[in-house]
Amino acid sequence: MIVRLQITVRYVETDAMGVVHHSAYVPWLEAARVEWLNRMGVPYTEVERQGLAFAVVELGLTYRHPARFGDQVEVETWLEEVSSRALRYRYRVWKEANLLAEGFTRHLCQEASGKAQRIPTDLLNRLKAHSQ
Template sequence: MGLSSKTHLRVRYSETDKMGIVYHANFLVWFEVGRSELFRELELPYTEFEEQGLGLAVIEANCRYRKPAHYDDELVLVTEVDQMSSRSARFCYHVYREETLLAEGKTVHAFINTEGRSADARRYAIWTRLQGIIEKNKDAKHLSKG
């Protein structure tokens, strides 16, 4: 889809294990940070979804670790919307230290209502804004290809 953002992170001591390497589960925490920042950049913070009674529940998550990250490393997390429908969303992530790819992953989310049941996002006001951003991005991507 091409909707993406970059988030700069610095590895904190508490995120590392006894060997000084980032504990693997912290990458999933960083993925959440990346999603939140992406939506914030789109002027659609999670709080607006929640205020309307709509959530995005993680239904699948994976991460492939390529190289270790260490305490005090400066990292860049690239988060991209890979797919979006009125029922679900998929995000892709790439974590870099300078030009070196350290990890890559994806998460799949289902839109849910306040009762935790599957929801059709088209029934919520925020969908109109989200759909507009997606369509605008498709048009911009198409124009950039020539």
């Protein structure tokens, strides 16, 4: 399942050169990931109600072209890998037909104390059913 989330670049996300600062992409990826879970039928709030979190343990981004204030961009995301304790999402950020950035995040399932935790079987099966 691939989800595409539309985002309008805000002025606060730009730097002195007038382009989107590299750090602004990280919240966009998070928003797309949360939307992916929503569309899968598992709001992140449901994960948290189970006393779990998917902590980001690795992130990689390659920037190809700049975005600017007011641009309409689209963040495309999908779940690439699922294991008993971890998830790996992939992302592409587009402005029309131009690929602006691409990358990934890896997440470890943790309980409230921060200890690694197996993903509950029912949730794991739902995630696997929607992974690429």
